């Protein structure tokens with residue numbers, strides 16, 4: 001009998017999740033049926049949406065999440081032994097998963113990892129996976145940035161934001177990032193080529209934009225929501241476009257927070273604001289990953305990962321990510 005470990009919710013989160021809110025359990029896995037694989041996790045992803053999906057937080061439930069895993073047994077022809085696969089199976093080190101064409105799934109169907117060549121496997125959870133697709137299509141399809149425009153990104157030093165800013169730069173925009181520490185700001189400016197970056201904890205966002213974008217902002221990629229986003233939206237210029245990707249500033253709150261209204265700017269500056277889910281572009285996954293991989297190989301896009309060691313430390317990585325400890329993508333090496 002194959003054994004698996006899974007991390008379950010021991011206590012429903014109150015505000016910021018804490019280590020005591022999780023516990024590890026062991027279970028026996030069933031024998032494979034047709035259309036199933038047995039996969040061993042190599043990297044587990046920790047992502048903000050795991051905090052936002054509050055209806056999935058039940059005591060005893062396996063914590064939701066994705067992982068990249070090695071197929072060690074297979075009764076599914078399209079998923080051969082030895083290949084790597086990304087699946088949304090939660091925080092588990094071994095999984096028996098249905099991967100047939102009609103298999104039910106959470107977030108996204110199981111996907112084989114394409115040949116990454118010399119690039120690390122963990123990137124299939126980051127720039128060459130869901131966050132990369134989010135950045136690529138969420139910026140290019142929703143905001144349609146043009147050469148010479150001013151693009152602002154919040155959560156700029158994270159998995160999605162760090163890629164958004166670099167794509168905007170490649171498209172000829174002046175790029176301004178907001179992130180939560182001086183070290184992150186330094187990285188954005190010195191390594192990633194952001195034209196301006198500010199620590200939102202020690203700078204007034206409106207004043208920073210007056211200085212860095214005196215004529216206003218054309219494109220805003222919003223990862224955080226709340227008051228910072230109101231300040232940025234109220235600093236936009238005519239026909240500005242806003243891509244609403246995330247609202248992490250409110251994920252730990254039980255009641256939706258209030259922020260300065262944005263309707264005046266929306267009306268008088270004739271702004272366009274659109275929310276999206278990355279899965280909208282599932283059919284164009286290969287196109288997005290192919291372009292990102294090419295930019296990485298050409299040295300046009302850089303990535304960083306904050307890697308935590310050990311399956312048992314997944315809650316620690318998650319709690320730390322929500323508190324801003326990660327630079328780039330936060331992953332756990334199992």
Ligand SMILES: NC(=O)c1ccc[n+]([C@@H]2O[C@H](COP(=O)([O-])OP(=O)(O)OC[C@H]3O[C@@H](n4cnc5c(N)ncnc54)[C@H](OP(=O)(O)O)[C@@H]3O)[C@@H](O)[C@H]2O)c1
Nearest residue numbers: 048134158159160179180223245246247248249277278324
């Ligand atoms: N719509 C979609 O399909 C989609 C897909 C993927 C991700 N998302 C969203 O995109 C956003 C970024 O995700 P990610 O995976 O790239 O995460 P990430 O940026 O790598 O990590 C989260 C970061 O959020 C920042 N943060 C935490 N609390 C904050 C607060 N109160 N105000 C401002 N920033 C705060 C922290 O950085 P600082 O040090 O800068 O505070 C932290 O490092 C999230 O909101 C996520 O839900 C949406």
